[in-house]
Amino acid sequence: MDTRAHSADQYLVRSEPYYEPVGDEVRLFEAAHASRVPVLLKGPTGCGKTRFMEFMAWRLGRPLVTVSCHDDLTASDLVGRYLIIGAETVWVDGPLAAAVRLGAICYLDEIVEARKDTTVVIHPLADDRRILPVEKTGEVLRAPPEFLLALSYNPGYQSVLKELKQSTRQRFVAIEFGHPEPALERRIVAHETGVDEGTAERLVRLAGMTRNLKGNGLDEGASTRLLVHAGKLVMLGVAPRTACLAAIAEPLTDEPETLAALNELVASVF
Amino acid sequence: MNARLSASELEERLEDLLEACLSSRRTAAALVPGLAALERGQQDFVLHWAGVVARSSAELAYQFAAAAPRALAVLGERGAEAWLVQAMDVYDHGSMYAASAALKDLTGFVRSWDAQADAVRFEDAGRVLELFLWGLSGRRLRVAAADEPWTDTETVYLPHEVTLYAARNRNFLVYKAMAALAWAQCRFETFAPALGAAVEASAHPARVRRWLAFLEAVRLGAKLERALPGLARDMRVLQQPAPDARVAAAAAPLADPDAPLEATLAALGAVDLARAPPAWPYVVRLHPERAQEVREARIGRERETFRALLGGLRDAEREEGGAPGAGPGRFEARVSESAATGERTVELFLDGAAVSPPADAASLMQSILQDLGTLPPEYLEPAGAGAYAPSTPAGAAGDDGAAEAEAGAAVYDEWDYARRHYRRGWCVLRSRDVHPGDPAFVWRTLERYRPQIASLKRTFEALRGEDRLHRREPYGDGIDLDAAVAGLADAAAGRELPERLFVRRHRTERSIAVMFLVDMSGSTKGWINDAEREALVLLCEALEVLGDRYAIYGFSGMTRKRCELYRVKRFDEPYGAEVKARIAGIMPQDYTRMGVAIRHITRMLAAEDARTRLLVTLSDGKPDDFGDGYRGEYGIEDTRQALVEARRAGVHPFCITIDEQARAYLPHMYGAANFVLVDDVRRLPLQVAGVYRRLTA
Numbered sequence A: 001m002d003t004r005a006h007s008a009d010q011y012l013v014r015s016e017p018y019y020e021p022v023g024d025e026v027r028l029f030e031a032a033h034a035s036r037v038p039v040l041l042k043g044p045t046g047c048g049k050t051r052f053m054e055f056m057a058w059r060l061g062r063p064l065v066t067v068s069c070h071d072d073l074t075a076s077d078l079v080g081r082y083l084i085i086g087a088e089t090v091w092v093d094g095p096l097a098a099a100v101r102l103g104a105i106c107y108l109d110e111i112v113e114a115r116k117d118t119t120v121v122i123h124p125l126a127d128d129r130r131i132l133p134v135e136k137t138g139e140v141l142r143a144p145p146e147f148l149l150a151l152s153y154n155p156g157y158q159s160v161l162k163e164l165k166q167s168t169r170q171r172f173v174a175i176e177f178g179h180p181e182p183a184l185e186r187r188i189v190a191h192e193t194g195v196d197e198g199t200a201e202r203l204v205r206l207a208g209m210t211r212n213l214k215g216n217g218l219d220e221g222a223s224t225r226l227l228v229h230a231g232k233l234v235m236l237g238v239a240p241r242t243a244c245l246a247a248i249a250e251p252l253t254d255e256p257e258t259l260a261a262l263n264e265l266v267a268s269v270f
Numbered sequence B: 001m002n003a004r005l006s007a008s009e010l011e012e013r014l015e016d017l018l019e020a021c022l023s024s025r026r027t028a029a030a031l032v033p034g035l036a037a038l039e040r041g042q043q044d045f046v047l048h049w050a051g052v053v054a055r056s057s058a059e060l061a062y063q064f065a066a067a068a069p070r071a072l073a074v075l076g077e078r079g080a081e082a083w084l085v086q087a088m089d090v091y092d093h094g095s096m097y098a099a100s101a102a103l104k105d106l107t108g109f110v111r112s113w114d115a116q117a118d119a120v121r122f123e124d125a126g127r128v129l130e131l132f133l134w135g136l137s138g139r140r141l142r143v144a145a146a147d148e149p150w151t152d153t154e155t156v157y158l159p160h161e162v163t164l165y166a167a168r169n170r171n172f173l174v175y176k177a178m179a180a181l182a183w184a185q186c187r188f189e190t191f192a193p194a195l196g197a198a199v200e201a202s203a204h205p206a207r208v209r210r211w212l213a214f215l216e217a218v219r220l221g222a223k224l225e226r227a228l229p230g231l232a233r234d235m236r237v238l239q240q241p242a243p244d245a246r247v248a249a250a251a252a253p254l255a256d257p258d259a260p261l262e263a264t265l266a267a268l269g270a271v272d273l274a275r276a277p278p279a280w281p282y283v284v285r286l287h288p289e290r291a292q293e294v295r296e297a298r299i300g301r302e303r304e305t306f307r308a309l310l311g312g313l314r315d316a317e318r319e320e321g322g323a324p325g326a327g328p329g330r331f332e333a334r335v336s337e338s339a340a341t342g343e344r345t346v347e348l349f350l351d352g353a354a355v356s357p358p359a360d361a362a363s364l365m366q367s368i369l370q371d372l373g374t375l376p377p378e379y380l381e382p383a384g385a386g387a388y389a390p391s392t393p394a395g396a397a398g399d400d401g402a403a404e405a406e407a408g409a410a411v412y413d414e415w416d417y418a419r420r421h422y423r424r425g426w427c428v429l430r431s432r433d434v435h436p437g438d439p440a441f442v443w444r445t446l447e448r449y450r451p452q453i454a455s456l457k458r459t460f461e462a463l464r465g466e467d468r469l470h471r472r473e474p475y476g477d478g479i480d481l482d483a484a485v486a487g488l489a490d491a492a493a494g495r496e497l498p499e500r501l502f503v504r505r506h507r508t509e510r511s512i513a514v515m516f517l518v519d520m521s522g523s524t525k526g527w528i529n530d531a532e533r534e535a536l537v538l539l540c541e542a543l544e545v546l547g548d549r550y551a552i553y554g555f556s557g558m559t560r561k562r563c564e565l566y567r568v569k570r571f572d573e574p575y576g577a578e579v580k581a582r583i584a585g586i587m588p589q590d591y592t593r594m595g596v597a598i599r600h601i602t603r604m605l606a607a608e609d610a611r612t613r614l615l616v617t618l619s620d621g622k623p624d625d626f627g628d629g630y631r632g633e634y635g636i637e638d639t640r641q642a643l644v645e646a647r648r649a650g651v652h653p654f655c656i657t658i659d660e661q662a663r664a665y666l667p668h669m670y671g672a673a674n675f676v677l678v679d680d681v682r683r684l685p686l687q688v689a690g691v692y693r694r695l696t697a
């Protein structure tokens, strides 16, 4: 029986990603990697977790295997499965098994979205055993020292269905991500989009206003990502008010009164 | 959606409603053709209002029902309601004859209604403006309608309607400018003591007030220019009439965005008090003495709330850190001010390490900073469990015997924080059904919230488990290729071909059991009780879409031996006429011994077969009982303990508290549970469903 191998090449981050550190996260991550402790990135969506992972993979020179988890993702999607290629059945590694073999950094984005059975395969990798049993082939993969498992998790969901179990979270070093400080966020928005300082400043100010509405009308305030989107529209010549409505207000809510209030905030800032 | 009422159903309902004025020439049947063609929602509208009018006059109700289809066609529901209400006004103050004429003059009404169409009313704009204000930094301000615009630094009062311009958006802009100006008054220290002093010192306080209001509009306008440049630009069209040369010169220094209140007071000396200031439409009036009262009450209250928050924060940090009492638990605060915008931010440190305060603490800190400019040391003393002086609850000492068990009653322990032990078998709890109430309550609620219910249902539909493929099934809708391939590999290796080779579509089970526990104590009498019942109606409508298993119970009682649990809906009971009548029948009873109710409900929930068990309590936040010392710390600590027990039993507790005044002890009491504070009863009905959606999304 044949096995399809993944090559490290396709997962390497070749040029330095733009990343603005917000605190101690770079040092923490490096220390976790060196001591082979898996990492949990906590924080709302769009606050730079993915970018941070790309940056760290580049910095540590490790391949980065990213999996966006969703509610149909099963353990075998992560570990691997048989395929028929030609007339032969071929075992193909899933991303997790591939990452273990390559000594890569494996980033499971939004882990709580995945099916519960995925935690079963994660646990033995996340404690000092550092193994991945591949049930279907009978193999047990041993993670090389360079391998690192990282999960992301958004504690802002109040949902009791999406709490990360203690038995899982207690295996990880947690790094908390929040919205960047205004000055830093302005720099990020300006760098990512090319908008002038004044526009970046107003976008960040507007973001602060939407964040004040969290829990009252909004489940979540605008993330840096949304500001970047709005900034890009502005750079393409869309009027700022229109850009903010389309890229910030509308994605945040469908509720008519909240949307109207967001419109008024946009029109107050721009 | 509900189906249209048939002709015979309509006739029957109309006969009931209009009985008093029907005769052989005046029949309900004659009304039916006009109504039978309407949408169900409009039919309900007509029947509802016919019922309301019939209480005053069956005759007028009959005429209304006859004319309603046409009125609905030309005016829509809102307009038709206004048309009817003005006719009823005429009836109340005049005669049947005049009222009937008012109803008949539909064309005349349509004309005046159109003229009003440009008006913006508070009821339409208020909620949006409130959210708008919440988006701005600083203290969370509420909005309310009043005869003139002003603020007491906590509530922004806005006029009932704005009709100044012939364009709706211009009228709305006036509202928005008023709201923003009132916000700026709170934010940029309009209500410093010097303001009140200037009014009091004057021989013409009314004139001074008027001029100060105008000059502050100018001074704060410059600040808005910086904080909200888009709005400031829009507002310029409202700055009419233009000030004359003298006023312009006096107000010139106020154009500096850094001008303090003193600049306004100085400008006051340069204007002619005898003349009226320019009548800009959005000027917000000043009542310094009322603002002062509110401020004084707030300062003490917020200090206690903040200290309790720190207490909760310290508890949480200790639990997280795993080591109780790891540090001395000392808080420090660093306040910094942004040079560009003047925004102040606070960083909190616990024993030297930065801690992030809960989200609702942010606006509280801003509020304190607005009043005091800093967080004084006494604010940084955490309050909480340790802060209560241990004392035996009054009345508990002599009455120590365990409660007798009796048929149909359950007996529970209660936590005595002073002894740090449970009082064994202390409370006796009985269950009974809620006495059914008037079903019309449910029906009116459905009517009132019709658009919101529709949108709730849509959002809940999105939560519903979707069809999903189950793999490796012994039979199903298609072949599981993965399994087949693996099977072939097995077969090739000489093993047996497995049987589970199919995929099957299956609706995922959410497997949630949720229990709603509703405060039926006497303190909920009035608005809170109404809001609770409405909340339950909305919730049931939404939950029916979702298909989660749910039950509803109320609780109250008097003394530990007479705790009562009121059944509204059992898990296995359908949401039908009986349950609806019981929701309507939820009435304020006696006291709030919350711990025992939570314990009983937890026990019931734990017996439910579900992957996720959720307990949502709805209360007004004051555990209290008669006579035996439950009030105060004892009740708070027992409630806290009951919630801890619930969590241990695998139940997720979530508490919704209706409280007009944010209570300092809540973070501590709800330690083990997440909670939200609803500070505006009117918001409750929609919020409960919203909370549930977020909890289980």
Ligand SMILES: Nc1ncnc2c1ncn2[C@@H]1O[C@H](COP(=O)(O)OP(=O)(O)O)[C@@H](O)[C@H]1O
Pocket (backbone or CB within 6 Å): A018, A019, A020, A021, A022, A044, A045, A046, A047, A048, A049, A050, A051, A052, A180, A188, A192, A224, A225, A228
């Ligand atoms: N610290 C940061 N440095 C650079 N860019 C950032 C940073 N934080 C956010 N961004 C920007 O925001 C966008 C969204 O961030 P992303 O990493 O995708 O968020 P997350 O993974 O947390 O959902 C990025 O594409 C980048 O443009």
Ligand SMILES: [Mg+2]
Pocket (backbone or CB within 6 Å): B519, B521, B522, B523, B524, B591, B592, B620, B622, B623, B624
């Ligand atoms: Mg009560």
